[in-house]
Amino acid sequence: MLELRLGTWEHFKLNTYSNYQEWGNSMNIEHYWERERVSKDYVTGHRPWILVDSEQPDEILASCESYTQESPYCLKGTNEIKYGLSESIASVFVDPKHRNKGYATKLMKLIYDRFKNQEKRIFCELYSDINPIVYEKCGWIQNPPTTLKINFNDNLIVSKFLNSINNNQFEFINENNSKPVTESNIELVLKKGIEHTKKTLIEIANHNETNSSIEYVFSKQFTKSEFFWEISQAKLYPTIIEGFEVPTVFGHCILNKEVDDLKDFNDIRSFIVWTFDYREKCLKILKLFADSELDFKFLLKKSYDQALKTNFQSILAWWPKSSSDKFKKEFFDSINQEIIIRNGSIPMVTSWINLNGNNNNNNGSTDINKGIWINVEKFGWV
Numbered sequence: 001m002l003e004l005r006l007g008t009w010e011h012f013k014l015n016t017y018s019n020y021q022e023w024g025n026s027m028n029i030e031h032y033w034e035r036e037r038v039s040k041d042y043v044t045g046h047r048p049w050i051l052v053d054s055e056q057p058d059e060i061l062a063s064c065e066s067y068t069q070e071s072p073y074c075l076k077g078t079n080e081i082k083y084g085l086s087e088s089i090a091s092v093f094v095d096p097k098h099r100n101k102g103y104a105t106k107l108m109k110l111i112y113d114r115f116k117n118q119e120k121r122i123f124c125e126l127y128s129d130i131n132p133i134v135y136e137k138c139g140w141i142q143n144p145p146t147t148l149k150i151n152f153n154d155n156l157i158v159s160k161f162l163n164s165i166n167n168n169q170f171e172f173i174n175e176n177n178s179k180p181v182t183e184s185n186i187e188l189v190l191k192k193g194i195e196h197t198k199k200t201l202i203e204i205a206n207h208n209e210t211n212s213s214i215e216y217v218f219s220k221q222f223t224k225s226e227f228f229w230e231i232s233q234a235k236l237y238p239t240i241i242e243g244f245e246v247p248t249v250f251g252h253c254i255l256n257k258e259v260d261d262l263k264d265f266n267d268i269r270s271f272i273v274w275t276f277d278y279r280e281k282c283l284k285i286l287k288l289f290a291d292s293e294l295d296f297k298f299l300l301k302k303s304y305d306q307a308l309k310t311n312f313q314s315i316l317a318w319w320p321k322s323s324s325d326k327f328k329k330e331f332f333d334s335i336n337q338e339i340i341i342r343n344g345s346i347p348m349v350t351s352w353i354n355l356n357g358n359n360n361n362n363n364g365s366t367d368i369n370k371g372i373w374i375n376v377e378k379f380g381w382v
Contacts, residue, residue, distance in 0.1 A: 084353070318376065
């Protein structure tokens with residue numbers, strides 16, 4: 001009989017070494033293990049999972065990892081933010097010798113059933129690099145992998161972007177009313193983002209144009225866990241890839257007033273947070289919130305300047321189908337760029353939010369198509 005079992009740290013290490021050929025490009029195997037080991041110091045609720053045959057339990061047939069986080073949701077027509085536990089699935093792997101036997105599907109069906117029946121679980125997300133139908137058969141639904149990519153090797157794309165930005169517009173934004181995002185002030189930036197997320201959940205749950213079949217809105221939160229998971233990797237790569245310096249600036253924020261030191265998250269008006277992918281030479285935007293078109297352009301220009309400074313070749317932002325929870329559509333239209341469909345990292349989610357507002361059990365859980373998932377951005381991928 002096939003069984004899902006909670007793995008040990010040794011199982012996690014063994015699985016990491018096994019999947020090195022799949023995901024360890026541009027690193028040797030020891031660097032790959034170091035990356036995985038160090039990043040786990042920052043994530044919350046990390047657990048390795050293994051699929052085994054009960055008669056041969058020492059042979060791992062399939063494996064994955066999960067991460068648990070407290071996440072908010074709001075029921076339609078209410079003004080109350082409630083919380084449950086979300087799960088993120090990553091590193092679904094089957095050794096080549098065990099492939100084409102249905103083990104990955106069995107693993108995902110078992111983990112789906114386990115999370116669905118655990119107390120306080122409200123949704124589970126993953127980002128698929130394979131045909132999403134594999135996960136759809138197990139209970140997940142996909143969201144469009146829509147993306148903004150400014151490719152520095154495409155002169156037309158860069159020209160359109162730069163022509164849309166008039167630096168004279170930014171004369172009133174200076175070092176006193178805007179600040180780089182660093183490890184010392186990231187908590188304030190994240191707190192601003194979390195407060196905005198809660199406000200947005202309530203707004204969408206009560207908006208007249210929200211689909212009548214929708215019963216709830218839910219989201220992950222961009223917390224210190226996700227931020228330090230990302231930058232732990234960004235800080236590791238320059239030590240193993242020549243030609244790069246360890247980064248210290250991870251975004252920028254615009255303030256409501258001039259201050260010497262940022263001490264209150266309420267002083268933040270707009271912000272962008274990014275990370276560095278040295279393997280792909282790409283600046284990846286983790287989170288962006290803009291209060292105005294001017295702020296939007298200023299923050300994107302900051303990301304462009306940082307990418308040039310780092311000798312990167314592109315900027316990448318996961319752009320959900322509807323970005324109205326972060327800025328108005330006309331802001332994006334103003335930079336003369338096109339949304340593309342990225343290859344891989346397809347956002348997928350399943351949810352079990354109880355309409356009674358009590359997630360101590362899921363017997364009354366609603367249909368997964370009755371919820372809206374917001375904040376589908378790069379910060380959520382683990």
